Amino acid sequence: MKILVLNCGSSSVKYKVYEVDGVNQELASGMVERIGTKNADLKCSCCFAHDPRCAARMFGEPGKLDVPDHRAAVNMICDLLKSDHCTAVKGIDDIAGIGHRVVHGGEEFAESVLIDDEVIEGIERCARLAPLHNPPALLGIRACAEIFSGKPQVAVFDTAFHRSIPEKAYRYGIPDVLYRQHGIRKYGFHGTSHRYASHEAAKLLKKPIEHTRIVSCHLGNGSSITAVQGGKSIDTTMGLTPLAGVIMGTRPGDLDPFIPLFMIKEMKMSVQEVDEALNKRSGFEGICNHHDVREIEELARAGDEDCQLALDMFAYRAARFIGGTVMALSGCDAIVFTAGIGQNDPYMRARILKYATHMGIKIDPERNSRNERMITTDDSEVPVFVIPANEELVIARDTAAIVGVRSKKPAVA
Numbered sequence: 001m002k003i004l005v006l007n008c009g010s011s012s013v014k015y016k017v018y019e020v021d022g023v024n025q026e027l028a029s030g031m032v033e034r035i036g037t038k039n040a041d042l043k044c045s046c047c048f049a050h051d052p053r054c055a056a057r058m059f060g061e062p063g064k065l066d067v068p069d070h071r072a073a074v075n076m077i078c079d080l081l082k083s084d085h086c087t088a089v090k091g092i093d094d095i096a097g098i099g100h101r102v103v104h105g106g107e108e109f110a111e112s113v114l115i116d117d118e119v120i121e122g123i124e125r126c127a128r129l130a131p132l133h134n135p136p137a138l139l140g141i142r143a144c145a146e147i148f149s150g151k152p153q154v155a156v157f158d159t160a161f162h163r164s165i166p167e168k169a170y171r172y173g174i175p176d177v178l179y180r181q182h183g184i185r186k187y188g189f190h191g192t193s194h195r196y197a198s199h200e201a202a203k204l205l206k207k208p209i210e211h212t213r214i215v216s217c218h219l220g221n222g223s224s225i226t227a228v229q230g231g232k233s234i235d236t237t238m239g240l241t242p243l244a245g246v247i248m249g250t251r252p253g254d255l256d257p258f259i260p261l262f263m264i265k266e267m268k269m270s271v272q273e274v275d276e277a278l279n280k281r282s283g284f285e286g287i288c289n290h291h292d293v294r295e296i297e298e299l300a301r302a303g304d305e306d307c308q309l310a311l312d313m314f315a316y317r318a319a320r321f322i323g324g325t326v327m328a329l330s331g332c333d334a335i336v337f338t339a340g341i342g343q344n345d346p347y348m349r350a351r352i353l354k355y356a357t358h359m360g361i362k363i364d365p366e367r368n369s370r371n372e373r374m375i376t377t378d379d380s381e382v383p384v385f386v387i388p389a390n391e392e393l394v395i396a397r398d399t400a401a402i403v404g405v406r407s408k409k410p411a412v413a
């Protein structure tokens with residue numbers, strides 16, 4: 001069964017096509033960037049092709065495309081998949097369903113769902129909690145409803161995996177009314193990634209996931225660390241929004257809650273200025289003026305002290321959160337690293353895990369430098385795994401499962 005997976009951001013649409021039956025093979029991938037401009041770009045590694053310029057021939061020079069909105073972007077992806085060049089699918093009818101990444105499912109969605117009008121209304125209601133993320137997903141869903149008319153669409157929520165977090169962990173110590181009337185609580189994010197990483201870790205442990213306690217560290221531009229007990233999230237470092245927890249590329253992670261008030265009251269910053277400072281100019285960017293960890297490491301090696309401090313702060317705070325997560329689980333069977341930094345950066349993993357030597361965790365420097373699946377020595381008390389993130393595959397699998405069940409239902413008379 002072939003599934004198209006879409007991840008719609010505010011100015012980009014990323015896509016992948018999977019063959020899900022048995023093999024779970026990625027057949028094509030690409031993205032449209034700078035939507036809403038006349039300088040948009042379409043990158044496609046469709047079919048991992050013989051001819052990587054087929055997209056350029058169909059639409060014009062990359063970087064100079066007029067893509068006014070998400071509908072136009074989805075249309076281009078559809079045209080690509082329909083074209084004779086595309087060996088991934090034999091026309092649109094070959095696609096059984098479309099899976100969408102939706103960031104916020106609030107308290108309404110505890111699992112992936114087939115999209116209908118009610119689900120769209122639910123995603124709209126959750127948009128107040130994720131004003132930057134849910135609206136573009138809705139644009140993608142609506143565009144697909146028109147362009148792939150009648151194809152089943154499935155929403156896979158970043159928050160859904162965290163719906164198992166118990167109340168003692170998801171409630172904040174603030175007036176009750178803020179939760180009851182306004183839904184202010186911890187929701188958590190990167191759920192699809194943590195779900196995938198923890199399931200892969202259970203396979204490596206050769207244990208049923210129900211009998212595992214796993215610390216899942218998704219460390220990328222955005223970072224979060226999750227306690228996964230028996231395959232279910234029981235706590236995570238992100239909260240109401242993806243600003244909380246570990247220090248990130250441009251977001252601060254945990255803060256004294258008075259800090260934004262101080263910025264408004266004492267520094268006379270507007271709410272919008274504070275929002276921008278916390279979302280775009282904090283974290284690594286705030287500390288050392290760079291947000292890409294590869295660059296920061298290079299500058300730190302060359303002696304830049306701000307970059308050295310930023311890396312120090314990141315490693316220390318990640319280690320502290322891992323420690324808290326181990327306590328939440330009352331011990332752990334494995335620690336997993338995933339996402340850009342987690343799966344690619346031996347230096348940062350070693351730095352974080354230095355704080356865990358008292359737990360009997362022993363890094364094998366060779367395995368670590370090669371990003372091997374297990375980076376600890378055979379006699380380490382707790383194994384540490386590196387699992388490349390694959391959220392799109394989880395979305396494709398959930399979509400195939402839901403679409404498959406739907407197609408097996410007897411037709412309504």
Ligand code: ADP
Binds near residue numbers: 344
């Ligand atoms: P996003 O959250 O945007 O999906 P990613 O998971 O792709 O982000 O992570 C991006 C981060 O990973 C960047 O800070 C980048 O520098 C870092 N990164 C990627 N590859 C490496 C590497 N080989 N060494 C160190 N950092 C890396």
